[in-house]
Amino acid sequence: MKPVVSAVLPVYNEAPNLQVLHQELVAELERLGRPFEIIYVNDGSSDGSAELLEGFASDPRVKVVHLARNYGQTAALAAGFDHAQGNVVVTLDADGQNDPSEIGALLAEIDRGFDLAVGWRWPRQDPFWTRRVPSMVANWLIGRITGIRLHDYGCTLKAIRREVVAELRLYGEMHRFIPALAGEMGASISEVRVRHRARLGGHSKYGLSRIWKVLLDLAAVKFLTGYVTRPIQVFGSVGLACTGVGLAITGYLGFERLVLGVPIGNRPLVLLGILLTVVGVQFVTLGLLGELLVRTYHESQGKPIYRLRQARDSGAIR
Helix, strand or coil: CCCCEEEEEEECCCHHHHHHHHHHHHHHHHHHCCCEEEEEEECCCCCCHHHHHHHHCCCCCEEEEECCCCCCHHHHHHHHHHHCCCCEEEECCCCCCECHHHHHHHHHHHHCCCCEEEEEECCCCCCHHHHHHHHHHHHHHHHHHHCCCCCCCCCCCEEEEHHHHHHCCCCCCHHHHHHHHHHHHCCCEEEEEECECCCCCCCCCCCCCHHHHHHHHHHHHHHHHHCCCCCHHHHHHHHHHHHHHHHHHHHHHHHHHHHHCCCCCCCHHHHHHHHHHHHHHHHHHHHHHHHHHHHHHHHHHCCCCCCCCCCEECCEEC
C-alpha cells in the first residue's frame, strides 16, 4: 500500500537517541491511522547509528538511505525527499528534541488546506545565549528580508505537501529556508506551536559558527526568491548607482579643472570617480548577461516563470 505520510529524518551520530525516538515515532504514526513510511538518512555517521538504522529496516515501513559521507542536513533532507513516496512529507530531527506526538497537529493543518505546516518550538530547551538569542535574531532577519514572517525558521519539524516537496531545490545549507522557498512558489503556510524537549544524549552539531553561513545563504535565498528571473534589477540598480556617483565626481572635478583652473591630477578623488564609473558599467553588463542566462535557462528547458495552482476552462478545473 502506498504511504500517505513519509517521515524523513536526517541522522548524524545520534546513536544514543535513535532507539527511543524510533519507538515513539512508530507508535505515533500508527496511532494516526494513515499508511506511512519512515525514511532515515544516515549522513555519514560514525558512532554506530548506521547499525541501529539497519536494525530498524527489518520493518518494511522503514527505509534507510546511507550517504557516502557527511554532507550536512540540507543534503540529507534532499536525499530523503527523493526517496519519499507519501502525499505529505514530515521532517524531524533525529536527536529526539522534536516530539513525534506533535505530528498530528501538523497534519491537521495540511488537512485544513495548507501546503506547509511549520513547527514553532515552545518553550525552547536550548542554551539561551548561544542558541536562543542568535535564533531570535536570525528569525527576525529572515522574516524581514524574505517577507515570510515566522517565529522559528530553525525548527525541523514540518509537514509539507508532496507537490511542494517535488519543486524544492535545496543547496548549501538552505534547509532552514524551506518556508521562504515554499512561499516563493505560492504555497500557503501555517505555523503551529510544538513541544520542544531536552536532548537525551549526544551533543548538538550546531554552534555560533553557523551565523556567517546563515547570512550568506540568506543573501542567496533573497536573490533566488526575488530576482532570479530579473537579475538586471539587482545588478543594474547597483551599476546605475555606482555610475551615477562616479559621473557626478568626475563632472565636479572637470568643472574645477576647466572652469576654476584647479589642478586635480594628484587628487585621489579622481581615481575614485573613474573606479566607480567603470565598476558601474561592469555591474550593468553583468545584469544583462544574467538576463541572457535566465532566458536561455527557461526557454531551452521550457520552464515557465510562474507556478500554476489551478486553471478553470469551460467550467472544468485543471
